[in-house]
Amino acid sequence: MKILIVDDEPLILKGLVKIVEEVAPSGSDICSAFNAPEALETMKRFMPEVTITDIHMPEKNGFELIREARLEGICERFIILTGYDEFDYVRQALRSGVVDYLLKPLDRKEIAALLSRVNEELPAASDSEYSRHAERLLAYLQMNYMRDLSLDHLADRMGLHPNYISSLFKKETGDTLVNYLNALRIREAQKLLKTQPHSTVCAISRQVGFDTKHYFAKVFKKYTGTTPGAYRENQD
Missing domain, CATH: 3.40.50.2300 (Response regulator)
Incomplete structure (x- = not known):
């Protein structure tokens, strides 16, 4: 422990x-x-x-x-x-x-x-169980990144303790859940900014799981070094 x-x-x-x-x-x-x-x-x-x-x-x-x-x-x-x-x-x-x-x-x-x-x-798990849990967790995030996800939600969904999920996540990805989820959402947002030129930045922010356009822009700049609008303009 x-x-x-x-x-x-x-x-x-x-x-x-x-x-x-x-x-x-x-x-x-x-x-x-x-x-x-x-x-x-x-x-x-x-x-x-x-x-x-x-x-x-x-x-x-x-x-x-x-x-x-x-x-x-x-x-x-x-x-x-x-x-x-x-x-x-x-x-x-x-x-x-x-x-x-x-x-x-x-x-x-x-x-x-x-x-x-x-x-x-605290749950104990063998290496095979650990790998299986990690695969399930990452697959769930990939399919549900646009939802309002929290550690408690994932723990309830996976049937695992929140602390175990935190430890599992850090070992598997080298990152925290919040950072991993934000990075995933920003990657998806980049795709949408390229493929949906008529969708507003606000609409895209909601599609990838952000509550507000302001927070989306802040996180987007943190991970890409530019704003959503500037990123879209550079794709032309």
């Missing part, structure tokens, strides 16, 4: 890593980060099954980290860790859909039991 630990206090982070290393399920891979921006970058390459994060951090707090990580599809399971035993934090943690809420100092037995539970909930 891949575990990411996030805390902005170096000594506390070092202590947390030591405890988790001692109590985590056998074979666990543990990584750490000092703040939310560093954690988000780490997630993109590490793809943790669960992230243990402090709430109070500079720049971005733990809840902002959770929202961004889920939006990017780079981690779905979180354990909130804080020294503040206040109901508002508990309530916000529950609303964020975290696995659990733990108070500092960390109770070794409590975190051991929690990590064991998380590990048991």
